[in-house]
Amino acid sequence: MITVHADDHKLHCGLLDPRGDQWGPSAECPERANNVLQAIREQNFGTLMEPKHFEESKYTRIHAPDYVRFLQDVWPAWQQSDEKGANARPDTFVGAGMRRADTECIAGKLGRYSFDSTSPFVEGSWQAIRTSANIALTGADLLRSGALHAFALCRPPGHHATVDYCGGYCYLNNTALATQSLLDGGAKKIAVLDVDYHHGNGTQTIFYERNDVLTISLHADPSLEYPFFLGYADEPGEAAGHGFNINYPLPFGTHWEQYAVALADAISEVRRFEPDALVVPLGLDTFAGDPTTNFGIETEDFTRMGREIASLGLQTLVVLEGGYSVEHIGNNTVSFLAGLEEQ
Ligand SMILES: [Zn+2]
Secondary structure, eight states, rough: EEOOGGGGGGGSSSEEETTEEOOOOOOOOOOHHHHHHHHHHHHHHHHHHHHHHHHHHHHHTTSSSHHHHHHHHHHHHHSSSSTSSBBBBBOOHHHHHHOOOOOHHHHHHHTTTTSSSOOBBBBBHHHHHHHHHHHHHHHHHHHHTSSSSSEEEOOOTTTOOOOOOOTTBSSSOOOHHHHHHHTTTTSHHHHEEESSSSOOHHHHHHTOOOOOOEEEEEOTTHHHHHHHHOOTTOOOOOGGTTTOOOEEEEOOOHHHHHHHHHHHHHHHHHHOOOSSSEEEEEOTTTTTTTTTOBBBBOHHHHHHHHHHHTTTTOEEEEEOOOOOOOTHHHHHHHHHHHHHHOO
Protein backbone atom coordinates (compact mmCIF):
# COMPACT_ATOMS: atom_id res chain seq x y z
CA MET A 1 0.00 0.00 0.00
CA ILE A 2 1.16 3.52 -0.76
CA THR A 3 0.87 6.19 1.96
CA VAL A 4 0.68 9.79 0.77
CA HIS A 5 2.03 12.24 3.33
CA ALA A 6 3.77 15.61 3.68
CA ASP A 7 5.40 17.71 6.39
CA ASP A 8 3.29 20.82 5.74
CA HIS A 9 0.81 19.81 8.44
CA LYS A 10 3.44 20.85 11.01
CA LEU A 11 2.76 24.48 10.03
CA HIS A 12 -0.76 24.13 11.48
CA CYS A 13 0.54 24.25 15.07
CA GLY A 14 0.09 26.26 18.23
CA LEU A 15 -3.65 25.62 18.08
CA LEU A 16 -5.53 26.29 21.29
CA ASP A 17 -8.68 24.69 22.77
CA PRO A 18 -10.62 26.05 25.74
CA ARG A 19 -9.88 24.15 28.97
CA GLY A 20 -12.28 25.41 31.61
CA ASP A 21 -11.31 29.04 32.15
CA GLN A 22 -7.89 28.57 30.50
CA TRP A 23 -6.61 27.83 27.00
CA GLY A 24 -4.65 24.64 26.39
CA PRO A 25 -3.01 22.90 23.42
CA SER A 26 -5.55 21.51 20.94
CA ALA A 27 -6.08 17.75 20.83
CA GLU A 28 -5.71 18.10 17.04
CA CYS A 29 -1.93 18.52 17.17
CA PRO A 30 0.99 17.82 14.78
CA GLU A 31 2.17 14.91 16.96
CA ARG A 32 -0.84 12.91 15.74
CA ALA A 33 0.31 12.76 12.13
CA ASN A 34 3.97 12.48 13.18
CA ASN A 35 3.11 9.40 15.22
CA VAL A 36 1.18 7.78 12.34
CA LEU A 37 4.07 8.35 9.93
CA GLN A 38 6.57 7.03 12.48
CA ALA A 39 4.55 3.83 13.00
CA ILE A 40 4.30 3.27 9.24
CA ARG A 41 8.07 3.76 8.90
CA GLU A 42 8.99 1.61 11.88
CA GLN A 43 6.78 -1.24 10.75
CA ASN A 44 7.95 -0.89 7.12
CA PHE A 45 4.35 -0.63 6.05
CA GLY A 46 4.32 -0.13 2.29
CA THR A 47 5.81 2.81 0.42
CA LEU A 48 5.63 6.54 1.03
CA MET A 49 5.10 9.35 -1.45
CA GLU A 50 4.60 13.12 -1.41
CA PRO A 51 1.37 14.67 -2.72
CA LYS A 52 1.05 16.30 -6.12
CA HIS A 53 0.08 19.92 -6.60
CA PHE A 54 -3.53 20.69 -7.51
CA GLU A 55 -5.17 23.91 -8.67
CA GLU A 56 -7.88 25.50 -6.58
CA SER A 57 -10.43 24.53 -9.22
CA LYS A 58 -10.16 21.04 -7.68
CA TYR A 59 -11.32 22.40 -4.31
CA THR A 60 -14.24 24.33 -5.82
CA ARG A 61 -15.65 21.07 -7.23
CA ILE A 62 -16.91 20.70 -3.64
CA HIS A 63 -16.41 23.99 -1.80
CA ALA A 64 -17.81 27.46 -2.52
CA PRO A 65 -15.22 29.75 -4.17
CA ASP A 66 -15.79 32.51 -1.58
CA TYR A 67 -15.16 29.98 1.21
CA VAL A 68 -11.88 28.80 -0.34
CA ARG A 69 -10.86 32.48 -0.67
CA PHE A 70 -11.74 33.02 3.00
CA LEU A 71 -9.55 30.07 4.08
CA GLN A 72 -6.68 31.51 2.08
CA ASP A 73 -7.09 35.12 3.27
CA VAL A 74 -8.17 34.75 6.89
CA TRP A 75 -4.75 34.83 8.54
CA PRO A 76 -3.35 37.94 6.77
CA ALA A 77 -6.70 39.72 7.29
CA TRP A 78 -6.64 38.79 10.98
CA GLN A 79 -3.10 40.16 11.28
CA GLN A 80 -4.12 43.47 9.71
CA SER A 81 -7.17 43.85 11.96
CA ASP A 82 -7.52 44.98 15.56
CA GLU A 83 -8.30 41.36 16.47
CA LYS A 84 -4.69 40.18 16.69
CA GLY A 85 -4.08 37.04 18.69
CA ALA A 86 -2.29 33.72 18.55
CA ASN A 87 -5.26 31.99 16.92
CA ALA A 88 -7.82 33.54 14.55
CA ARG A 89 -11.08 32.16 15.88
CA PRO A 90 -14.78 33.10 15.63
CA ASP A 91 -16.87 34.19 18.57
CA THR A 92 -20.02 35.41 16.83
CA PHE A 93 -22.12 33.16 14.62
CA VAL A 94 -25.03 33.63 12.22
CA GLY A 95 -27.94 32.67 14.47
CA ALA A 96 -31.60 32.22 13.61
CA GLY A 97 -33.23 35.54 12.72
CA MET A 98 -29.97 37.23 11.75
CA ARG A 99 -30.02 38.58 8.25
CA ARG A 100 -26.73 39.54 6.65
CA ALA A 101 -23.87 37.11 6.09
CA ASP A 102 -21.72 39.26 3.81
CA THR A 103 -19.68 41.27 6.32
CA GLU A 104 -16.25 42.51 5.28
CA CYS A 105 -14.98 42.43 8.87
CA ILE A 106 -12.66 39.48 9.54
CA ALA A 107 -14.29 38.70 12.91
CA GLY A 108 -17.63 38.61 11.09
CA LYS A 109 -16.24 36.47 8.28
CA LEU A 110 -14.88 33.98 10.82
CA GLY A 111 -18.39 33.65 12.26
CA ARG A 112 -19.96 33.44 8.80
CA TYR A 113 -17.73 30.55 7.65
CA SER A 114 -17.54 28.55 10.93
CA PHE A 115 -20.21 26.43 12.61
CA ASP A 116 -18.23 26.16 15.85
CA SER A 117 -15.11 27.59 17.48
CA THR A 118 -12.88 24.49 17.32
CA SER A 119 -11.14 25.30 14.05
CA PRO A 120 -8.77 28.23 14.57
CA PHE A 121 -6.23 29.56 12.08
CA VAL A 122 -2.55 30.29 12.55
CA GLU A 123 0.00 31.60 10.06
CA GLY A 124 0.71 28.23 8.42
CA SER A 125 -2.86 26.92 8.42
CA TRP A 126 -3.73 27.54 4.77
CA GLN A 127 -0.57 25.78 3.56
CA ALA A 128 -1.38 22.79 5.79
CA ILE A 129 -5.07 22.74 4.81
CA ARG A 130 -4.24 22.89 1.13
CA THR A 131 -1.58 20.17 1.35
CA SER A 132 -3.94 17.93 3.33
CA ALA A 133 -6.50 18.22 0.51
CA ASN A 134 -3.75 17.52 -2.04
CA ILE A 135 -2.81 14.36 -0.13
CA ALA A 136 -6.39 13.06 -0.44
CA LEU A 137 -6.55 14.07 -4.13
CA THR A 138 -3.23 12.29 -4.79
CA GLY A 139 -4.69 9.21 -3.08
CA ALA A 140 -7.67 9.41 -5.43
CA ASP A 141 -5.27 9.61 -8.38
CA LEU A 142 -3.56 6.43 -7.17
CA LEU A 143 -6.91 4.62 -7.33
CA ARG A 144 -7.60 6.19 -10.73
CA SER A 145 -4.28 4.67 -11.89
CA GLY A 146 -5.34 1.23 -10.70
CA ALA A 147 -4.07 0.93 -7.11
CA LEU A 148 -6.21 -1.42 -5.00
CA HIS A 149 -5.61 0.44 -1.72
CA ALA A 150 -4.06 3.79 -0.79
CA PHE A 151 -3.74 5.72 2.46
CA ALA A 152 -3.99 9.52 2.60
CA LEU A 153 -2.25 10.65 5.80
CA CYS A 154 -4.24 13.89 6.00
CA ARG A 155 -3.92 16.57 8.66
CA PRO A 156 -5.92 18.67 9.35
CA PRO A 157 -8.86 16.26 9.02
CA GLY A 158 -11.86 17.06 6.82
CA HIS A 159 -15.12 15.17 7.38
CA HIS A 160 -16.86 17.88 9.43
CA ALA A 161 -16.24 20.60 6.81
CA THR A 162 -19.23 21.46 4.60
CA VAL A 163 -19.47 23.33 1.30
CA ASP A 164 -18.78 26.64 3.06
CA TYR A 165 -18.30 26.01 6.78
CA CYS A 166 -15.30 24.89 8.81
CA GLY A 167 -15.68 23.21 12.20
CA GLY A 168 -14.60 20.19 14.22
CA TYR A 169 -10.89 20.76 13.38
CA CYS A 170 -11.83 20.53 9.66
CA TYR A 171 -11.49 23.11 6.84
CA LEU A 172 -11.52 21.42 3.40
CA ASN A 173 -13.38 18.10 3.21
CA ASN A 174 -10.55 15.82 2.08
CA THR A 175 -12.86 12.80 1.78
CA ALA A 176 -15.41 14.66 -0.35
CA LEU A 177 -12.69 16.12 -2.60
CA ALA A 178 -11.22 12.65 -3.20
CA THR A 179 -14.69 11.21 -3.85
CA GLN A 180 -15.51 13.90 -6.41
CA SER A 181 -12.13 13.42 -8.06
CA LEU A 182 -12.86 9.70 -8.51
CA LEU A 183 -16.21 10.57 -10.12
CA ASP A 184 -14.57 13.20 -12.33
CA GLY A 185 -12.09 10.52 -13.38
CA GLY A 186 -14.83 8.30 -14.76
CA ALA A 187 -16.25 6.41 -11.78
CA LYS A 188 -20.05 6.26 -11.84
CA LYS A 189 -20.69 5.52 -8.16
CA ILE A 190 -18.58 5.92 -5.02
CA ALA A 191 -19.39 4.75 -1.50
CA VAL A 192 -18.10 6.59 1.57
CA LEU A 193 -17.93 4.53 4.77
CA ASP A 194 -17.05 6.84 7.66
CA VAL A 195 -15.70 4.99 10.72
CA ASP A 196 -14.64 8.03 12.75
CA TYR A 197 -16.12 8.24 16.27
CA HIS A 198 -17.95 11.44 15.28
CA HIS A 199 -20.63 11.75 12.63
CA GLY A 200 -19.27 12.90 9.26
CA ASN A 201 -21.73 15.79 9.05
CA GLY A 202 -19.82 17.66 6.35
CA THR A 203 -19.62 14.71 3.98
CA GLN A 204 -23.28 13.84 4.55
CA THR A 205 -24.39 17.41 3.83
CA ILE A 206 -22.24 17.76 0.71
CA PHE A 207 -23.68 14.66 -0.95
CA TYR A 208 -27.15 14.68 0.65
CA GLU A 209 -29.09 15.26 -2.59
CA ARG A 210 -26.97 13.02 -4.80
CA ASN A 211 -27.39 9.37 -5.78
CA ASP A 212 -23.90 8.85 -7.22
CA VAL A 213 -22.38 8.86 -3.71
CA LEU A 214 -23.63 6.56 -0.95
CA THR A 215 -22.64 8.12 2.39
CA ILE A 216 -22.61 5.87 5.46
CA SER A 217 -21.41 6.87 8.92
CA LEU A 218 -20.97 4.80 12.11
CA HIS A 219 -20.56 7.11 15.08
CA ALA A 220 -21.47 8.03 18.64
CA ASP A 221 -25.12 8.97 19.08
CA PRO A 222 -25.31 12.71 18.29
CA SER A 223 -27.97 13.22 20.96
CA LEU A 224 -25.04 12.73 23.38
CA GLU A 225 -21.99 13.67 21.37
CA TYR A 226 -20.55 16.20 18.92
CA PRO A 227 -21.68 17.32 16.33
CA PHE A 228 -25.10 17.09 18.12
CA PHE A 229 -27.26 18.52 15.32
CA LEU A 230 -26.86 15.90 12.58
CA GLY A 231 -26.10 12.19 12.31
CA TYR A 232 -29.41 10.63 13.42
CA ALA A 233 -30.90 7.45 11.98
CA ASP A 234 -33.77 9.29 10.25
CA GLU A 235 -31.63 11.16 7.69
CA PRO A 236 -32.04 9.15 4.46
CA GLY A 237 -31.01 11.86 2.00
CA GLU A 238 -33.20 14.20 -0.03
CA ALA A 239 -34.43 14.58 -3.62
CA ALA A 240 -32.35 12.32 -5.91
CA GLY A 241 -30.25 11.45 -2.86
CA HIS A 242 -33.15 9.89 -0.95
CA GLY A 243 -32.01 6.45 0.20
CA PHE A 244 -28.33 7.24 -0.31
CA ASN A 245 -27.38 8.30 3.22
CA ILE A 246 -27.31 5.87 6.14
CA ASN A 247 -26.40 6.70 9.74
CA TYR A 248 -25.61 4.26 12.52
CA PRO A 249 -25.71 6.20 15.80
CA LEU A 250 -24.18 4.00 18.52
CA PRO A 251 -24.30 4.31 22.31
CA PHE A 252 -21.45 5.32 24.60
CA GLY A 253 -19.39 2.29 25.58
CA THR A 254 -19.78 0.58 22.20
CA HIS A 255 -17.15 -2.16 21.95
CA TRP A 256 -16.15 -4.35 19.01
CA GLU A 257 -18.95 -6.94 19.31
CA GLN A 258 -21.64 -4.25 19.01
CA TYR A 259 -19.71 -2.23 16.48
CA ALA A 260 -19.19 -5.28 14.26
CA VAL A 261 -22.96 -5.78 13.92
CA ALA A 262 -23.47 -2.23 12.61
CA LEU A 263 -20.38 -2.50 10.41
CA ALA A 264 -21.61 -5.75 8.83
CA ASP A 265 -24.91 -4.06 8.00
CA ALA A 266 -23.10 -1.04 6.56
CA ILE A 267 -20.88 -3.28 4.45
CA SER A 268 -23.92 -5.11 3.05
CA GLU A 269 -25.36 -1.68 2.08
CA VAL A 270 -22.13 -0.81 0.28
CA ARG A 271 -22.23 -4.14 -1.54
CA ARG A 272 -25.84 -3.56 -2.61
CA PHE A 273 -24.89 -0.11 -4.00
CA GLU A 274 -22.22 -1.73 -6.26
CA PRO A 275 -19.84 1.25 -6.22
CA ASP A 276 -16.80 1.55 -8.44
CA ALA A 277 -14.64 2.35 -5.41
CA LEU A 278 -14.79 3.01 -1.67
CA VAL A 279 -13.51 5.93 0.40
CA VAL A 280 -13.04 5.30 4.13
CA PRO A 281 -12.70 8.34 6.40
CA LEU A 282 -10.70 6.65 9.17
CA GLY A 283 -10.96 8.05 12.69
CA LEU A 284 -8.98 6.32 15.41
CA ASP A 285 -11.02 8.11 18.06
CA THR A 286 -13.25 5.04 18.49
CA PHE A 287 -10.24 3.66 20.43
CA ALA A 288 -10.92 2.64 24.05
CA GLY A 289 -7.90 4.66 25.19
CA ASP A 290 -8.80 7.88 23.38
CA PRO A 291 -8.86 10.65 26.01
CA THR A 292 -11.66 12.60 24.29
CA THR A 293 -14.27 9.92 23.45
CA ASN A 294 -16.45 7.08 24.81
CA PHE A 295 -16.14 3.91 22.69
CA GLY A 296 -14.29 0.69 23.52
CA ILE A 297 -12.55 -0.36 20.28
CA GLU A 298 -9.16 -1.97 20.97
CA THR A 299 -6.02 -1.87 18.82
CA GLU A 300 -6.51 -5.44 17.51
CA ASP A 301 -10.14 -4.60 16.62
CA PHE A 302 -8.92 -2.11 14.03
CA THR A 303 -7.37 -5.05 12.16
CA ARG A 304 -10.77 -6.76 12.19
CA MET A 305 -12.36 -3.55 10.93
CA GLY A 306 -9.88 -3.28 8.05
CA ARG A 307 -10.35 -6.97 7.19
CA GLU A 308 -14.16 -6.65 7.10
CA ILE A 309 -13.97 -3.61 4.82
CA ALA A 310 -11.45 -5.31 2.54
CA SER A 311 -13.85 -8.24 2.13
CA LEU A 312 -15.80 -5.99 -0.25
CA GLY A 313 -12.94 -6.42 -2.73
CA LEU A 314 -13.22 -2.77 -3.77
CA GLN A 315 -10.54 -0.29 -4.65
CA THR A 316 -10.30 1.63 -1.37
CA LEU A 317 -8.87 4.99 -0.38
CA VAL A 318 -8.40 5.43 3.38
CA VAL A 319 -8.37 9.07 4.53
CA LEU A 320 -7.11 9.93 8.01
CA GLU A 321 -9.66 11.82 10.08
CA GLY A 322 -9.70 11.99 13.93
CA GLY A 323 -7.95 10.13 16.74
CA TYR A 324 -6.56 11.93 19.77
CA SER A 325 -4.53 9.36 21.64
CA VAL A 326 -1.19 10.64 20.39
CA GLU A 327 0.56 7.66 21.95
CA HIS A 328 -1.59 5.03 20.19
CA ILE A 329 -2.82 6.62 16.95
CA GLY A 330 0.12 5.26 14.94
CA ASN A 331 -0.28 1.64 16.05
CA ASN A 332 -4.04 1.82 15.65
CA THR A 333 -3.73 3.17 12.11
CA VAL A 334 -1.26 0.48 11.08
CA SER A 335 -3.49 -2.13 12.74
CA PHE A 336 -6.37 -1.02 10.49
CA LEU A 337 -4.25 -0.87 7.33
CA ALA A 338 -2.81 -4.32 8.06
CA GLY A 339 -6.33 -5.78 8.19
CA LEU A 340 -7.15 -4.10 4.90
CA GLU A 341 -4.05 -5.56 3.27
CA GLU A 342 -4.74 -9.12 4.46
CA GLN A 343 -7.28 -9.56 1.69
ZN1 LIG B 1 -13.72 12.21 15.31
